Amino acid sequence: MSIAIIGIGNLLLKDEGVGVHAINKIKEEYIFSPSIDLIDGGTLGLDLLPYFEKYSKILIIDAVNLNEKPGTIKVFDIGEIPLLISNKFSVHHIGLTDILTACRLLKAKHDEIKLIGIQPHSIDFGIELSRLIMDKIDLIIDQVIHQLQKWGVRCVSRSHQRLY
Numbered sequence: 001m002s003i004a005i006i007g008i009g010n011l012l013l014k015d016e017g018v019g020v021h022a023i024n025k026i027k028e029e030y031i032f033s034p035s036i037d038l039i040d041g042g043t044l045g046l047d048l049l050p051y052f053e054k055y056s057k058i059l060i061i062d063a064v065n066l067n068e069k070p071g072t073i074k075v076f077d078i079g080e081i082p083l084l085i086s087n088k089f090s091v092h093h094i095g096l097t098d099i100l101t102a103c104r105l106l107k108a109k110h111d112e113i114k115l116i117g118i119q120p121h122s123i124d125f126g127i128e129l130s131r132l133i134m135d136k137i138d139l140i141i142d143q144v145i146h147q148l149q150k151w152g153v154r155c156v157s158r159s160h161q162r163l164y
Contacts, residue, residue, distance in 0.1 A: 001034075001056050001057065001111070001151075001152075002037075002054065002055045002056050002057070003034075003036040003037070003055060003056070003057045003058075003059075003148070003151060003153065004036060004037040004038075004039055004051060004054075004055040004057075004058050004059070005023065005026065005036060005037070005038050005039065005058075005059045005060075005061065005144060006019070006023075006039045006041040006048065006051060006058060006059070006060050006061070007019035007020045007021070007022050007023030007024075007038075007039070007040055007041060007060075007061045007062075008020070008041040008042065008043070008044075008048075008060060008061070008062045009021075009042070009043070009062055009063055010042070010043050011042070011127055012125060012126075012127060013123045013124070013125065013126070014120070014121075014122045014123055014124055014125070014126045014127075014128065014129060014130055014133075015063050015118075015120030015121055015122050015123055015129055015130050015133045016063050016120060016123045017063075017127075017129070018061070018062070018063045018118055018120065018129060018133055018137070018140070019041070019060070019061040019062040019063065020040050020041075020042060021129055021137065022061045022137055022140050022141060022144070023038050023039070023040050023061065024040070025137060025141065026038055026141060026144060028158070029141075029157060029158055029159060030145075030155055030156065030157060030158060031155075031156045031158060032148065032153050032154065032155055032156075033153070033154040033156070034153065036148070036153060037055070039051060041060075045099075046099060048099055049099050052099050052100075052113075056111045056112075057111050057112045057113070057151055058112075058113045058114070059113075059114050059115075059116065059144060059147055059148070060081075060113070060114070060115045060116070061115075061116050061140060061144065062115060062116075062117055062118075063117070063118055063119075063120040063123070063133075064115070064117030064118065064119070065119070065120075066117060066118075066119040067119075068119045069119065070119050070120060070121035070130075070132055070133070071118065071119060071121065071132050071133060071135075071136050072118065072119040073116065073117070073118045073119075073136065073139055073140060073143060074116075074117055075114055075115070075116050075117075075143055075147070076114065076115045076117060077112075077113075077114060078100065078112070078113040078114070078115075080115075081100060081113075081115050100113075112151070114147060116140055116143045116144065116147075118133065118136060118140060120133060121133055
């Protein structure tokens with residue numbers, strides 16, 4: 001079984017880059033067994049297609065317009081994602097919809113694809129997350145750890161050497 005976590009987003013638009021910020025924090029703070037791949041997907045769009053063909057389980061982290069209060073976090077299955085990102089506020093959302101469509105057309109074999117989405121507070125120009133979203137990063141990572149455990153992955157915190 002091959003597993004990848006892909007953080008996507010634009011680091012130049014504050015909270016829009018939350019997926020990449022989360023991936024970077026996960027890389028710094030956790031060790032996984034069996035090992036998984038942590039991918040900074042940035043704004044690659046369709047260039048991410050090879051990753052979607054390679055892995056049997058994929059977890060995506062991204063800022064998504066949930067039409068909810070800023071900081072709201074939700075987890076979605078693959079079938080819910082195209083409907084969810086029909087309200088695009090970033091060009092990479094177009095690419096994600098196209099990737100999922102291409103996966104269906106190519107009959108790519110996936111056991112599971114999930115999206116952890118968070119409602120951004122600000123997508124203005126800036127390289128730092130808003131304080132509200134920065135305070136939610138650990139909650140996003142908790143969702144990642146929870147999903148990985150469901151997939152049979154052991155997660156160890158580097159700082160505490162604690163097994164999750």
